[in-house]
Amino acid sequence: MKAVVIREHGGPEVLRVEEVERPKPAAGEVLVRVRAVALNHLDLWVRRGIPGAPFHLPMTTGADVAGDIAELGAGIDDISVGTPVMVLPGVSCGVCKRCLAGQDHLCSQYGILGETRPGGQAEYLAVPRENVVPKPERLSYEEAAALSLTFLKAWHMLVGRAELREGETVLVQAAGSGVGSAGIQIAKYFGATVITTAGSAEKLDAAKDLGADYTINYREENVAKRVREITQKRGVDVVFEHIGGETFENSLKCLAWAGRLVTCGATTGIQANVNLRHLFFKSQSILGSTMGTKAEYHELVRLYDEGHFKAVIDRVLPLHEVKRAHEVLENRQAFGKVVLIP
Numbered sequence: 001m002k003a004v005v006i007r008e009h010g011g012p013e014v015l016r017v018e019e020v021e022r023p024k025p026a027a028g029e030v031l032v033r034v035r036a037v038a039l040n041h042l043d044l045w046v047r048r049g050i051p052g053a054p055f056h057l058p059m060t061t062g063a064d065v066a067g068d069i070a071e072l073g074a075g076i077d078d079i080s081v082g083t084p085v086m087v088l089p090g091v092s093c094g095v096c097k098r099c100l101a102g103q104d105h106l107c108s109q110y111g112i113l114g115e116t117r118p119g120g121q122a123e124y125l126a127v128p129r130e131n132v133v134p135k136p137e138r139l140s141y142e143e144a145a146a147l148s149l150t151f152l153k154a155w156h157m158l159v160g161r162a163e164l165r166e167g168e169t170v171l172v173q174a175a176g177s178g179v180g181s182a183g184i185q186i187a188k189y190f191g192a193t194v195i196t197t198a199g200s201a202e203k204l205d206a207a208k209d210l211g212a213d214y215t216i217n218y219r220e221e222n223v224a225k226r227v228r229e230i231t232q233k234r235g236v237d238v239v240f241e242h243i244g245g246e247t248f249e250n251s252l253k254c255l256a257w258a259g260r261l262v263t264c265g266a267t268t269g270i271q272a273n274v275n276l277r278h279l280f281f282k283s284q285s286i287l288g289s290t291m292g293t294k295a296e297y298h299e300l301v302r303l304y305d306e307g308h309f310k311a312v313i314d315r316v317l318p319l320h321e322v323k324r325a326h327e328v329l330e331n332r333q334a335f336g337k338v339v340l341i342p
């Protein structure tokens with residue numbers, strides 16, 4: 001089968017589409033014929049490498065997969081070959097205390113497809129049975145692939161961690177990113193007022209289409225100042241952060257008394273300044289968040305089936321254009337997901 005294989009870290013030039021052996025599903029696993037696979041920043045990190053955090057190479061990336069069941073491993077008889085499925089990107093041991101408590105995303109054995117085991121930028125992918133959920137008919141394969149990881153992350157941030165309540169105000173940083181566009185929709189689903197940021201007029205218009213109530217062009221306006229104006233100096237109840245670096249300090253400035261900042265990433269830098277006096281005096285919280293639980297994934301698939309959320313797809317490319325897909329993501333040219341078709 002064809003698969004994207006990374007054999008060494010580097011720029012997009014290290015991405016190769018190779019002919020490799022088709023995986024066999026182990027006992028308890030299913031083999032999925034991949035129909036669509038969406039890119040994430042994770043793909044860029046695995047390709048570039050992170051100093052001090054080596055990835056196991058060679059690796060086939062791709063965490064967000066939709067496809068059809070092609071083969072069943074030993075012991076699997078509750079799903080049939082040919083069933084269209086969405087693939088849950090996180091894999092855990094299933095037997096430890098955290099897994100049994102429904103916190104499988106905090107399992108010490110937790111891994112993401114395309115990071116710790118082969119991902120879906122290939123024609124076939126073998127995954128544990130519990131990692132596939134029947135795909136709602138109303139979603140295309142491209143939409144299903146585009147919805148998995150970003151919505152799971154955004155849901156866990158807003159629902160699992162920040163405990164967003166109806167009537168609250170949320171600042172969603174970077175509407176143009178996959179996780180940002182998911183955050184806007186989930187916050188609106190819960191009846192929040194949404195303020196969001198982006199770096200171009202087109203991205204701000206697209207964010208409004210997703211339901212954002214207020215938009216701020218961060219290249220032209222001071223975000224914290226605009227947020228204070230919009231909220232009549234109160235600040236927002238929740239900041240949805242995934243940018244890190246210099247943005248983080250400004251995100252804190254946007255927070256109301258007793259506000260919660262929830263973060264799942266640091267695409268522009270892992271160091272940030274925190275004004276501790278403001279933090280304790282205003283009783284604010286900084287919450288870390290990573291991925292989401294299997295149960296949350298099932299809940300999301302039910303909501304997709306009911307048509308509450310829209311996949312935001314920037315473009316769909318054939319698998320052999322994986323280098324271009326990385327460049328589009330890396331240069332922030334995309335509004336929403338870049339999807340590959342193997």
Ligand code: ZN
Nearest residue numbers: 093096099107
């Ligand atoms: Zn576990």
